[in-house]
Amino acid sequence: MFSALSPLLRIPALSGLTQKALLKMDAETAHGATITALRLGLAPEQTRADGAELRTNLCGLDLNNPVGMAAGFDKNAEVARPLAQMGFGMVEIGTVTPRPQVGNPKPRLFRIPSAHGVINRMGFNNEGHQAAFERLKGLRVPAALGVNIGANKDSEDFIADYVIGVQKFADLADYLTANISSPNTPGLRNLQADEALRRLLGEILATRAKARTRVPVFLKIAPDLDEAALDVIAKVVLATDLDGLIVSNTTVTRDAVAGLDNADETGGLSGKPLFDLSTQKLAQMRQRVGDLPIIGVGGIHSPQSALAKFEAGANAIQLYSAMVFGGLELLDTIKRGLVAAVRAEAKTNIAELVGSKTADWAAGKARL
Incomplete structure (x- = not known):
């Protein structure tokens, strides 16, 4: 994108x-x-090795650095290896659905240049499981490879589609992400509710248990959940052996871009305007889930904002929309900034900064 x-x-x-x-x-x-x-x-391609300060173990995965490419860019698993060679520590392809689907009618992608924001209503447009599987089968990716799985819009049973995704990719991916938080598939976010989430995670994790390898599974949630909803998700998640959370997807709110060009377009808002909301929700989930791994996503646009995600409670982060406006060199800029931050605090690894300002971000007291 x-x-x-x-x-x-x-x-x-x-x-x-x-x-x-x-x-x-x-x-x-x-x-x-x-x-x-x-x-x-x-x-x-990346020409110099990442600093030791960035080495990260995430759910048993050894990462050269904790900065990933988020799902949405490489929907059809076409460029996972080139992205890894650029220097991402992890690359998440998808969202992929069992059957190919064209997504929502065009136009469905809009810039908000003055705010460095993006609105999309793509609707899980992708070529389906089999196309992605064939491209990834046997591919050597020099980074952790994530596969983001979703449900077809016209599926009679969304949860069954996630089960099919686990069956298809569990022995191929380094980790899987169940994306139940896109606002562009009607009814999908309902899977974040108590009973639906219990069934979803129960079936996904039971299916994972039958695979040859125990692939880590993450759940990607929305930033528009209130604290009561976060309580429910945390309770359900902690009663399972889910490996981690991704916080967060795009937002349907428009407060941060009200009155700007394209702000009234339907879809999910990402980019810089999402940063404060997604980071607060990240911190609030960190308070609820203890040491459960969390990948922080949403609005990262600078070394300072990347550092703030770790301080709020992220163990790793993902980029996407900010590179619309910052260019590909933003990846290297962020990694160098994180190394400098670790050294400035007289620490040896980025993990030592995780959660250092969770309380402030959760309470809405922290801002860039």
């Missing part, structure tokens, strides 16, 4: 295409062009 949206995407081999041509294309056409370019090896 970021390539489709941004004139500031700076890949040296693609700079002419990006700045001169992408803005003249339909956004999704431009995105497809960039996926093709990445697949052809035109993205820069």
